[in-house]
Amino acid sequence: MGYTHDTAMSQFIPPSLFHRPTGTWTTPAGQVAGTIVEHVAAADQTGLVNIPILIPSNSVALKGAYLKSIEIDYEILVAACDAFTFVINKVTRGADGAVAVVSAPAFTQTPSAANALGVDQHKAILTITTPFWIANTEYVLVEVTVNQAATTQVDFLGAVANFTLRV
Amino acid sequence: MGYVHDPHMSQYIPPTAMFGATGTYTQAAGAVTGTIAFHRAAAASTGVINIPIILPSNSVALKGVKLTSIEVDYELLLAGATSITMSLNKVTRGADTAVAVVSAVTVTQSLVANSGAETNDQHKITVTLTTPEWIDNDVYYLLVMTAVCGATVTVDILGAVANYTLRV
Numbered sequence: 001m002g003y004t005h006d007t008a009m010s011q012f013i014p015p016s017l018f019h020r021p022t023g024t025w026t027t028p029a030g031q032v033a034g035t036i037v038e039h040v041a042a043a044d045q046t047g048l049v050n051i052p053i054l055i056p057s058n059s060v061a062l063k064g065a066y067l068k069s070i071e072i073d074y075e076i077l078v079a080a081c082d083a084f085t086f087v088i089n090k091v092t093r094g095a096d097g098a099v100a101v102v103s104a105p106a107f108t109q110t111p112s113a114a115n116a117l118g119v120d121q122h123k124a125i126l127t128i129t130t131p132f133w134i135a136n137t138e139y140v141l142v143e144v145t146v147n148q149a150a151t152t153q154v155d156f157l158g159a160v161a162n163f164t165l166r167v
Numbered sequence: 168m169g170y171v172h173d174p175h176m177s178q179y180i181p182p183t184a185m186f187g188a189t190g191t192y193t194q195a196a197g198a199v200t201g202t203i204a205f206h207r208a209a210a211a212s213t214g215v216i217n218i219p220i221i222l223p224s225n226s227v228a229l230k231g232v233k234l235t236s237i238e239v240d241y242e243l244l245l246a247g248a249t250s251i252t253m254s255l256n257k258v259t260r261g262a263d264t265a266v267a268v269v270s271a272v273t274v275t276q277s278l279v280a281n282s283g284a285e286t287n288d289q290h291k292i293t294v295t296l297t298t299p300e301w302i303d304n305d306v307y308y309l310l311v312m313t314a315v316c317g318a319t320v321t322v323d324i325l326g327a328v329a330n331y332t333l334r335v
Contacts, residue, residue, distance in 0.1 A: 003171070004171050016183075017181055017183045017184060018183065019181070019182070019183045019194050019203040020194065021193065021194045021195050021196060021203075048196070050203045052179070052181030052183060052203075052326075053179075054178075054179065054181065054221070055179075056176055056177065056178055056333075057176075057177040057178070057179065057328075058173070058175050058176055058177065059175040059177065059330075060175045063173070063175065064175075064176065064177075087201075089201040089202075091201065091202055093238075093240055093291065093325075093326075093328075094240070094289050094291060095291055096277075096278065096288075096289070096290050096291040096292070097288055097289055097290070098289055099198065099199050099289050100197070100199050100202050100240070100289075100325065101199075102199060102200065102201035102202060104201075136175075136177035136328060136330065139179040139181075139326060139328075141201070141202075141203060143201065167171045167173040167176065167333055
């Protein structure tokens with residue numbers, strides 16, 4: 001039997017899978033014809049957007065997916081955000097009768113927080129300081145805090161998770 | 168070239184991929200900070216949540232993915248439900264101009280529908296296929312969660328995990 005160890009795997013996560021409980025969201029066409037987005041209408045508000053990282057996991061240590069970085073493509077329109085920040089949440093699922101436990105792995109970010117909130121097209125890259133194998137009892141969410149000014153609109157085009165696959 | 172046969176694979180399915188019928192469903196923060204949920208508001212009715220099993224398939228027999236079980240993490244808040252029942256639908260896609268065909272896959276659930284799965288608590292339920300199935304490229308699976316609810320119970324589904332063998 002063979003064996004696969006591929007360090008260059010990536011997975012696109014469409015905007016339609018993003019979780020955005022705050023604000024008025026719609027799913028229009030993107031600014032570039034042929035693209036799709038999750039769009040939040042202008043409002044002076046702060047909302048959370050969670051991006052579920054859809055990659056495989058494995059019940060055996062050091063196998064499955066080794067998550068290294070996550071890229072998020074978005075556009076800020078009309079006016080800059082007051083803040084636009086990221087957190088990576090690693091969720092360890094609870095047993096029956098027990099709550100889930102959330103931890104926040106460290107990461108570095110480009111562009112910087114100060115440069116991530118202006119009117120422009122953005123590609124944020126979150127590089128996990130210590131990449132980790134994802135057990136079958138865990139999953140990962142990227143939490144984006146979007147603090148809009150009164151006229152700010154935001155379009156999320158999608159995200160891409162970069163990982164090593166070992167199966 | 169070798170090939171891969173890994174019986175320990177799993178795939179997280181987020182609540183944003185779920186499809187709710189009968190009731191009012193919203194995206195909400197989970198009870199634990201940092202988690203997310205597909206939330207059903209309180210209503211004395213039977214909610215039906217379809218969970219699409221997002222896995223690869225293969226056009227060659229005995230290759231691709233063999234689905235063995237599915238776990239669902241959910242919370243019943245404010246009160247217990249009357250029952251939580253899981254069933255699994257296998258959808259065979261129709262050819263052009265033909266309808267899809269749905270069949271029920273025999274499964275067992277780790278928590279009894281009205282004596283364990285329905286309590287006011289955090290739950291992790293495992294739905295096991297009696298006979299695991301290789302997923303052909305013309306079929307897909309929907310896990311159906313039927314929640315018989317009283318007037319005050321709310322339901323938060325945090326996510327699901329499909330367990331499978333990968334052979335490619």
